[in-house]
């Protein structure tokens with residue numbers, strides 16, 4: 001690729017699973033992936049021909065063993081990592097079925113606000129800023145990650 005060729009975006013579907021008590025699901029990135037051990041919202045890359053919702057449903061089935069209800073895109077962000085330029089399609093998810101199974105050897109944690117696990121993947125930080133805004137609270141990214 002030429003030095004000046006624009007980088008192609010990698011499209012990623014990400015689920016923000018929310019319990020009625022306000023807790024959100026974070027999962028750790030498995031060994032072998034970039035940023036292994038960092039905490040993130042579960043999801044993954046779109047495959048050819050998939051919508052965001054289809055990709056999210058497939059990824060959460062594959063990685064966590066659950067079947068999600070409807071999911072629609074809430075916000076879209078981009079993050080430029082050394083390994084990829086990603087476009088993240090964030091979906092809030094309120095309904096799912098099945099028992100959680102960590103099929104990729106990752107960990108999961110239902111986190112209160114503000115989340116306590118560290119470090120958090122840089123591309124996931126905007127979500128925490130939106131939650132802080134929704135709550136009308138100041139948010140200091142230095143306190144996480």
Ligand SMILES: Nc1nc2c([nH]c(=O)n2[C@H]2C[C@H](O)[C@@H](COP(=O)(O)OP(=O)(O)OP(=O)(O)O)O2)c(=O)[nH]1
Pocket residue numbers: 012013014033040041042043044045046079081084086088121122123124
């Ligand atoms: N799942 C997820 N990915 C995120 C978040 N924030 C963020 O920047 N990303 C980035 C990291 C990765 O570059 C990309 C997701 O790709 P991935 O490698 O985890 O997806 P995948 O499961 O489809 O991976 P694989 O099939 O290639 O192993 O999006 C987040 O909160 N959740």
